[in-house]
Amino acid sequence: MNQTLTPTAPLTSEGVAPRATTGANVPAGWQDFLALTKPRVMSLVVFTAICGLIAAPERIHPVLAFTAILCIAVGAGGAAALNQWWEADLDAGMKRTAGRPLPTGRIGRTDARDFGMALAGGSVFLMGFAIGWLAAAILAVSIVYYAVIYTIWLKPRTPQNIVIGGGAGAFPPLIGWVAATGEITMMPILLFAIIFFWTPPHFWALALFVKSDYAKVGIPMMPVVAGERSTRRQILAYALLLLPLSVAPWWIGGAGLVYGVSAALLSLLFLALSARVALREREGPEDTMKPEKQLFAYSVIYLFALFAALVVDRMVV
Structure with missing residues (x-):
């Protein structure tokens, strides 16, 4: 069943504005496939x-x-x-x-x-x-x-x-x-591992403030099944693991000092934001979940900045 949308409709979760339609049986546009x-x-x-x-x-x-x-x-x-x-x-x-x-x-x-x-x-x-x-x-x-x-x-x-x-x-x-x-060598395996261990705290930060959505459709996301307190602790645990892992490319000689310092600073801030999320309790249904939203937003910036530092490091060698 088609839905009539206006040109001023908000962006979808993928960052694409829903295409305006005028009724049923409207052919899909390139925006929809994008x-x-x-x-x-x-x-x-x-x-x-x-x-x-x-x-x-x-x-x-x-x-x-x-x-x-x-x-x-x-x-x-x-x-x-x-x-x-x-x-x-x-x-x-x-x-x-x-x-x-x-x-x-x-x-x-x-x-x-x-x-x-x-x-x-x-x-x-x-x-x-x-x-x-x-x-x-x-x-x-x-x-x-x-x-x-x-x-x-x-x-x-x-x-x-x-x-x-x-x-x-x-x-x-x-x-x-x-x-x-x-x-395949050790360096790309480490890059794989960094994203692998970054993903849980990144996604669980999001899951904490959209928990009701997952509960409604029966998806067993961590906050729904294990509760918020357990999820917050696990976010912190993964952030702790991510700190040494993110610096590992420098330790093995696969990256230089520019990357090593950048990775350490970026990961310490990631850890601080994760600790802030882990050590708090939801203050009721009106809680805006600001720390969780900040961690989620920073986690995206973190990964972009970390890999950008890798490129800059490579270019200055």
């Missing part, structure tokens, strides 16, 4: 992939570098579309996601599925033929990890969905590195 790829999330995927490629010790032709990043972006978009295809009914029940193209009826489920499959399959084959089959294999694993292992298996079954599923978003810098070098 929204299926979760462009706001994709921007972080693309950025970390570029940083992994630039930080690698070997250079590749700019056209091949562009192709590799394009494949990673398209593959991530395909996985996001498949995620929304599978979760269309859940998205319709949550305020944060109700404006997406599938819940509003702007795109049919079959079209979303086919679009996602085309993007995912095309990106893997292009990566294989243009760049190399090791990078293509890792890209394929990342797509399956997010669209199948996380979306279909983990998310509806366990409060550890974000912990285990965090690997899905940790692949881009690894793929970028492999696209440039053709091999």
